[in-house]
Amino acid sequence: MNILVINSGSSSLKYQLYNMTDESVLAKGLVERIGMDSSILNHKPTGKQEVTEVSEILEHNTAIRKVLAILTDKEHGVIESIKEINAVGHRVVHGGEYFKASALVDADAKTKIRQLFDLAPLHNPAAMMGISASETNMPGVPQVVVFDTAFHQTMPEKAYMYAIPRVLYNKYKVRRYGAHGTSHDFVSKAAAEYLDRPLEDLKIITCHIGNGASVTAVQGGVSVDTSMGMTPLEGLMMGTRSGDLDPAVVPYVMNKEELSVGEVNSMLNKHSGLLAISGVSSDMRDIIDGAEKGEPNSTLAFEMYEYRLRKYIGSYAAAMNGVDAIVFTAGVGENASLLRERVLNNLTFLGIELDAEANKVRSGDPRRISTADSKVQVLVVPTNEELVIARDTHRIVQGING
Ligand SMILES: Nc1ncnc2c1ncn2[C@@H]1O[C@H](COP(=O)(O)OP(=O)(O)O)[C@@H](O)[C@H]1O
Numbered sequence: 001m002n003i004l005v006i007n008s009g010s011s012s013l014k015y016q017l018y019n020m021t022d023e024s025v026l027a028k029g030l031v032e033r034i035g036m037d038s039s040i041l042n043h044k045p046t047g048k049q050e051v052t053e054v055s056e057i058l059e060h061n062t063a064i065r066k067v068l069a070i071l072t073d074k075e076h077g078v079i080e081s082i083k084e085i086n087a088v089g090h091r092v093v094h095g096g097e098y099f100k101a102s103a104l105v106d107a108d109a110k111t112k113i114r115q116l117f118d119l120a121p122l123h124n125p126a127a128m129m130g131i132s133a134s135e136t137n138m139p140g141v142p143q144v145v146v147f148d149t150a151f152h153q154t155m156p157e158k159a160y161m162y163a164i165p166r167v168l169y170n171k172y173k174v175r176r177y178g179a180h181g182t183s184h185d186f187v188s189k190a191a192a193e194y195l196d197r198p199l200e201d202l203k204i205i206t207c208h209i210g211n212g213a214s215v216t217a218v219q220g221g222v223s224v225d226t227s228m229g230m231t232p233l234e235g236l237m238m239g240t241r242s243g244d245l246d247p248a249v250v251p252y253v254m255n256k257e258e259l260s261v262g263e264v265n266s267m268l269n270k271h272s273g274l275l276a277i278s279g280v281s282s283d284m285r286d287i288i289d290g291a292e293k294g295e296p297n298s299t300l301a302f303e304m305y306e307y308r309l310r311k312y313i314g315s316y317a318a319a320m321n322g323v324d325a326i327v328f329t330a331g332v333g334e335n336a337s338l339l340r341e342r343v344l345n346n347l348t349f350l351g352i353e354l355d356a357e358a359n360k361v362r363s364g365d366p367r368r369i370s371t372a373d374s375k376v377q378v379l380v381v382p383t384n385e386e387l388v389i390a391r392d393t394h395r396i397v398q399g400i401n402g
Pocket residue numbers: 209210211212239282283284285330331332335336337
């Protein structure tokens with residue numbers, strides 16, 4: 001069975017085509033700048049030359065058509081016809097309280113995803129565009145939705161409630177939901193496997209640090225707390241998102257600067273974080289470059305990012321009354337050895353002993369970066385959200401077929 005996995009962003013669409021017989025990737029790629037003047041499709045077919053096409057792609061429907069065209073292209077394609085795609089799996093960031101697990105797309109699921117637009121304005125509308133575009137271009141092919149929030153539905157009430165009037169929860173479901181659950185779930189399981197210890201016995205802190213970033217306390221294999229909240233804005237400082245701040249800042253700034261709700265949302269989600277403090281970039285590579293050159297704004301951005309991440313790790317060790325393992329994953333977590341070094345060398349009170357040489361090794365495999373004797377084991381585990389989505393899609397589609 002071939003499964004197409006789609007991760008739709010507001011102006012991008014990432015895809016991977018899997019052959020589930022051996023879970024091999026037939027092709028993967030990315031459409032960027034959807035809706036802008038020139039869109040870019042970058043396609044990587046396994047065993048063939050990578051291609052980049054620039055064209056006008058105004059919406060997700062056209063993006064999907066382009067992806068299907070290149071997947072079946074004589075020269076760059078990996079399948080003969082669209083009919084060889086047996087199912088589609090979509091990443092959806094927000095499942096609210098509706099979805100505790102992945103689900104088949106039907107009218108009811110679509111209604112619920114739409115009802116959650118308000119709670120994830122940057123993410124859910126994009127996912128819905130991806131779903132509609134797939135339905136239009138692959139009619140009759142089963143579609144499955146896999147939610148970032150599902151893994152965190154195990155959080156206890158004391159972790160997910162905000163200390164604000166309960167009526168807001170009753171009326172609007174204002175509470176903490178978390179995100180990146182697919183990744184936190186995957187890397188915590190992989191860590192237990194690597195350590196060769198039962199997941200049920202472990203207290204693990206997983207740090208998913210990419211463009212968006214979140215930390216999760218995983219106890220006995222379930223999420224007991226996570227740093228993202230009602231939306232993916234709470235918690236860590238991120239590429240362009242502020243993370244935690246005094247909520248009183250919001251009405252204060254809105255009043256002083258005469259900002260609308262949309263404007264203040266955009267300020268906190270798109271014009272804050274590393275980008276705002278460094279004044280140059282949201283990309284950790286540029287921040288590290290700047291900091292290494294002694295540039296003061298990049299240095300401050302790096303220090304704030306590291307400090308805030310370290311504080312979350314400390315607080316989740318307290319939340320679980322201990323920690324057996326810390327896991328770093330996603331673009332920054334897997335690659336930024338300097339950030340890991342700074343975080344870990346300032347957590348020696350937990351009994352962490354960094355293996356400085358192991359921390360510098362670059363690899364696509366799970367690896368230990370603490371000493372083998374370190375009281376808390378520290379691992380780097382490359383995440384693979386797409387594979388989890390493909391597996392869930394496979395399982396659910398097999399369920400309906402058999
Ligand atoms: N070598 C590196 N050193 C530091 N940061 C890196 C490196 N490579 C990638 N990154 C960071 O990873 C981020 C992207 O992470 P990723 O998990 O791919 O994000 P997303 O899936 O949210 O788009 C980039 O913004 C970049 O800052």
